[in-house]
Amino acid sequence: MTATTPERSPHIALWWEDLALGEVRALGSVTPTAEEMVAFASQFDPQPFHLDPDAARDSVFGGLCASGWHTCALAMRLMVTNFLSQTSSLGSPGLESLKWLKPVFPGDTLRLQHSIVEKRPMAKRPDVGLVRAVWEMFNQHDQKVLHMEGYGMFRRRTPGTEPVSGM
């Protein structure tokens, strides 16, 4: 794990200590095309409404739309490029909520918002802290299309000495 120790990580601008409860970050936007949606779905989610405009028109969605997993992957790309790559992130154990609230159509512009809703030391590792965040993606009509919530692990600049319980 030496790759993320201070002396070898000049790119780390934000450690666990620097992430503040209540902070809300705008993490950029992305505008997926129909071709990108079909390419993703062909590989990972080949359902008719993600592949074929004619079949999609007759579906519950009313038109060709992105695989929900494609939307998640696009959110992750914005997270990495505009946030995680500047931090001491060590990954995530998972999500406690993932909601696909609206279909994403070709040409929709999706912006990602990241809000820190909880922050605490990690019980088992004094060199790591946890941050619970809400990720929300909104389209150009300000409709929320994606809601995710879960913990991320971040290395601490200074390992803690406080006793903590739980995860």
Next chain:
Amino acid sequence: MTATTPERSPHIALWWEDLALGEVRALGSVTPTAEEMVAFASQFDPQPFHLDPDAARDSVFGGLCASGWHTCALAMRLMVTNFLSQTSSLGSPGLESLKWLKPVFPGDTLRLQHSIVEKRPMAKRPDVGLVRAVWEMFNQHDQKVLHMEGYGMFRRRTPGTEPVSGM
């Protein structure tokens, strides 16, 4: 939504009525390569431990591993090919749990298991039923690497007339 009405859907073998509480299905397996992991991560999750074997060796994961979103997408592909494509599936509102339990390394063989843990009519739509399922992916060492749980919506062969409350 005519695409999934009975008369126009000869491919539908399984309607909501046919999905039984407690059923466990083996939905095939997949063996992602390092090249596929790097290709996915380059597009959607460009963190060093998903892109660069040298950086990955020094990371918390100990070696190049798949983006968690890649693992989810691979599970979805098995779901669609080996299950959803034969059903009256209408999509999913999301997941209530998503856990990345172990890293997935190049050449790991991942098998997907799908278990139906709840089944009920949908309050607002008598033509649709809900199924709550657990998706579990195990590697060749029978270690669980991915756990997901959430609802899917399936069209009913025969719309219901029972009064239901809730979602």
